[in-house]
Amino acid sequence: MILGNAAGTSRYVSRFPAYMLYQALAFIFLFVATTSLVVPTPAAAQSYTFNSVQVEGNQRIQTSTIIAYTGIEAGKSISAGELNAAYQRIVDSGVFETVDLQPRGNTLVIQVEERPTINTVSIEGNRRIDDEALQGFIESKSRQVFNPARAEADAAIIAEAYSQQGRIAATVTPRIIRRSDNRVDLVFEISEGDTIEVERISFVGNQVYSDRRLRRVLQTKQAGILRSFIRADTLIEDRIEFDKQVLRDFYLSRGYVDFRILGTNVELTQERDGFFLVMNVQEGQQFRFGSITTSSEMSQADPVVFQDVLRVRPGVVYSPSLIENSIARMERLGIQQGIDFLRVEPRITRNDRDLTLDVEFVLTRGPRVFVERIDVEGNTTTLDRVIRRQFRIVEGDPFNPREIRESAERIRALGFFATADVETREGSAPDQVIVDVDVEEQPTGSLNLGGAYSVTDGFGIAIGLTENNFLGRGQRLSFNISTAQESDEYILGFSEPNLLGRDLRFDIDLGVTTRSSSFATYDLDRAFFRPALSFPVSENGTVQLRYSYENSEMLSRGEDFDTSTNPPTPLPTSGAVITNEIAQGKKTSSSIGLSYSYDSRVTGLNPNAGVLFQIGADFGGVGGDSEYIKSSAKIIAQQRVLNEEVVLRASFEAGALSWQSDRSSRSIDRYILTPAIFRGFEPAGVGPRDQSNGFDDAIGGNYYAVARLEAEFPLGLPEEIGLRGGVFYDVGNLWGLENVDTAGATCGGVVGPCGADGSWRHVVGVSLLWTTAFGPLRFNFSKALKKEVFDKEQTFDLTIQARF
Template identity: 85%
Template sequence: MLYRALAVVFLFVATVSTVFATGAAAQSYTFNSVRVEGNQRIQTETIVSYTGIKPGQSISAGELNAAYQRILDSGVFETVELEPRGGTLLISVKERPTINVVSIEGNRRIKDEDLAGFITSKSRQVFNPAQAEADAAVIAEAYSQQGRIAATVTPRIIRRSDNRVDLVFEISEGDTIEVERISFVGNQVFSDRRLRRVLQTKQAGLLRTFIRSDTLIEDRIEFDKQVLRDFYLSRGFVDFRILGTNVELTEERDGFFLVFNVQEGQQFKFGEISTSSEMSQADPAVFQDVLKVRPGVVYSPALVENSIARMERLGIQQGIDFLRVEPRVTRNDRDLTLDVEFVLTKGPRIFVERIDIEGNTTTLDRVVRQQFRIVEGDPFNPREIRESAERIRALGFFSTADVATREGGSSDQMIVDVNVEEQPTGSLSLGGAYSVTDGFGIAIGLTENNFLGRGQRLSFSISTAQESDEYILGFSEPYLLGRNLRFDIDLGVATRSSSFATYDLDRRFFRPALTFPVSENGTVQLRYGYEASEMLSRGEEFDNSTTPPTPIPTSGAVITSEIDQGRRTSSALGMSYSFDSRLTGLNPNAGVLFQIGADIAGVGGDNKYIKTNAKVIAQQRVMNEEVVLRASFEAGALSWQSDTPSRSIDRYILTPAIFRGFEPAGVGPRDQSNGLDDAIGGNYYAVARLEAEFPLGLPEEIGLRGGVFYDVGNLWGLQDVNTVGATCQGLPGPCGEDGSWRHVIGLSLLWTTGFGPLRFNFTKALKKETFDKEQTFDLTIQARF
């Protein structure tokens, strides 16, 4: 009986629930009119349009709720109520206030105008609390990017009349939380010090006020991870992995400890290098010959890419279209080598339909197109597109530059889309400098790197120091006539009044030049130089102890005769060749720079001469790249062919930048007549420099490194020089005409500061002449703000 009673009750309840549910679901409304109350700025017709309800239309309860939601979602009302009253629908609303003004308070580190760019809430807009909170979050993120992760931003409103509010963002900036220490776990080949130099994030140092890279920024850490991978891969560590990063607050909660957990793996070198061809017209032996990679070289993906590019260029030269080079790598764990087989294959028959460029409001299309080595109608090459994108980004004209491809009008056509965003390309530079040679000085420079959107460079610089002034107007066109031909021209005026000479110098010059590549690492420059120069006397001085006062010579006999020549002009044609493997060589830790050139004057002008120069610099990093070894040799020769004798400013003068340990013009032939000591230069010079730079074991955030060096040099030769009246230590003839080798050793202290690099040189001449002018200390400061 009990079970039957429960069953009857359950059946009754279920029946009643079904009847009521059906009735509710079936409930409908029909409104003949819609009335709106509470609106002030928003018109009634607009609110009614949000509902979507038409007079006489039958709607369900669900549709009525949807109408309510549409009015609320418009974002202009604080509250919305819908009340059916028979055939009339009453809508009661309360409008959101409008923003009167937007202000920012409490900010000191970031200016108002900078923060205003992050805020989307504007004056005379409808106030939206959600939007205000989003603006506050964006401002807080801007502070976080500067290392102030404790900064808080609170949006507040001040109510005004006429349903208006003032929106105020109250900022509490908090303290900067810096990266106190960057360390690595798992690294054995490279020290923490070496790896820290690779990263963009830096440890907090003494000059943290001027260096902002010591704050913790998440995007920067992600960039550092990629930089670390590239660093190890370029050195043959193909199994390198970053297992994770760990960030911890210090106990005082005023700094971070950043730890990179890495796994280096083994270093691999190139094994067997071979080339095979799947195309009958491509001879693998010919393509093998263009490869520069050899077995035993440390493996690097960049070297493989360079080899592929070199082979594809050869294919274009031989007229082989759609040639693709596929590297097939075989790993040999036993001897830690990677065999690379370059397979010449035929790529898909796809052409470039067109290249579309968008976003360049100032820069001309041709400036972007010049970075492509392909044009419309050429075979499509994905690797070439990637390299072109890198060249566009390297221009520095755009804040963003995206290059993508898509299918064109047919399956065998591709469209290349280039989307760029312009950025300012002009700059004003203010700098300060000090050197023992020229004293204190300032430099002001105006530069526009994208003049009139043509990719040209226009610059004007003023350099003034205690003993020299220089004004130069320069212009550069990197792609003259649409070719990889750089055109440069400089116009300038320079004056010098050095304490190391007994005369002043006035120069005016005009120097156009053409530079073009002749190989992967080699360039040739053809130039012309016109110069009008004059050596000026500093005026007469008199000995007032005699009656009448007698003139005191201000220059020696040689310099006096050269001053008497007045203004002379030189018109010279020159050519130089430069080979630089420091950036694209096979070894990332070594490089060679070789330069040789000659200038021939006599194409007009007063002076006739042949002047040749040569320079070789070799650099190698050793001891896991902690120590830099550098050797250089520099030499020059002057063959004077004018009937008029040469002047000191035409001959070579050695400065501390060339030969350390001596004053400017402190080495070489001298004239000691008239009780003076004039440097008169020489026709030949040769200088060799050996140096090493190494860490001092101090925290690298201080920026101090040490160095030792050994210099040996000579300056000699006075052919075609008027030496009448010259003396040396009371004897006829100038000093040091035949020359002698000087030897100098020294210690250097290199300090990288927020103001610029400082170099302190402490020197000792092991061998010199009695008439040389030794300089045991040299300090050079170069700052640019």
């Protein structure tokens, strides 16, 4: 038993190690497998080595070019990332629709499908914008590789062009038509849609100025009855931003320093055919100038002297432009006194109690910086000197930022450039500045076709050919033809604005005029030559020196005969005075003249008021057949009242002729009044007349004086109609017949020309002013309160001046 038990135990023990071994092996295998899933092991990076590269599917693009895109070298090992980069470079070339890279052992196979080339680019469905204009917007061109992304971008550009015309509903769809040889026709299909106009512009928060007055400031306009001719009534985002700035400038120039635009709201009408534009504004209070003082931080700058050049006075409505003008005047004085680097710093103190702004102009020394040079770029036609002469400084002068800004404005005001940017940068040293002028030329020539009507000359047309930048020299050359029912005029003009590089303007006009007026019994031929020099003598004052040579002749319109006599005897064709003047034949006049003009309508202290004053005289006898002194004067004052809704205007003009030749003067030498000078009468309907021989001719006078008072005001009609009303009162006289041959002249049987001594005529009237797309129309309805029996009254006058 013991042996048996021992033997049994021995067999059990011999089996146990094998069982445990199987258990251990299973556990080790499970542990290794689990560990391999949890703990990452570094993998070997995949690499490729290609001995050759094959390209399949290419037709236009050479195989070597495609391989060059990859940058893969034969026999050189590359990674998978480098292979992917090679793929991306081929795709980025933009000439393939599909690209596939297939490694085949030691050979890389590149399969491509080329994008088609554009055969033609056409535009369909457009009527408002022509093909030529739209083709200039897009980048897709014939013989280029077709790029879908570029075609979509071109479609967006075309749609934006329609949006700028108010057609925001316009859609543009690019489509392709497959052709042979992997070519396509690219077609932009346009649905223009309707123009969505600005139906109403209104303001919220304005107390001082009415909606009507503020709308006149904006470039965006309400849709009116002439909307087919006016493009400003469409909603353009950039234009609204410009209008907001213009509106700010309008209020600031009138002293409303706290003015704010709180918001701009644009709403589509319920019918979705128009917009309502609402501007929410906050006007604030109007401020005026308080005390105005000058102090100096420079020993050589006397503040008293600089204070004396200021034109701004306490009590004047505040305007930033007046501050700018004052600073410019002071800095110019500093240059005249040889004070370099003078800067004027305005320090403003606000007085809310009395709504004034005290201004202290502090004279300080600016940084010691000089102008190293002025670089001009972009001017392909305009000469450099035309641009450079707009600067009041040259290389080596002290640098003045204000002068640079003013020079930039003068360059833009030339009208020669679409854009003109003037910037400064540091030069070769910290105390040197380089001024960069970058311009973009624009067309400066124009062909003007116009129509006109007046009771003096009837209907007519005007053709004008003008080049404002002749040969890139900044000179103006023009040729104008004006033909009407009763007059023809041909004028060739030339202007040089900066003669000899100075602020000296030279003008010359050559012309021929013929007239056959129904208001006279004679015709007129005239040729003239008129050069002139003009130059400023003050901020608002200009002097002109001129010469005039004229060859003129009064012509009879033919000779009638009395057939009741044998032989027939000639009948007179004009009155006695006109007949004597016709008999003088051709006469020449050679004169020199001098005139002075003062105009504050733009640069005055008050933006709502201005004065124009002109005085001059011409002295005949510098050769020619006529000796005389002919002087004239004119003054016009204008003021806007009632929140600038009503315009009041007063004017006075007069002239005097002192004839000194032995031979008598002619009607065309003396003054003749037209409706443009004295309303309520026909052309030459006022003043001395010759009614002898059964005729009735105006013969003019040696003296005249006319005063005009008028007011213009709104009629309460919708502004888009463009109608305003007016009333006027004119008083004037034309008289004086010294040195006139009146032999045989009668007036209603009375010997001597009528109205030689003259009398004052009085006229009242009403006007209807209509601003149209064709030009301003003025209808005058008048009544003479006092006149002479021989005057020729005219109760209605219509004047049209249009350019299109």
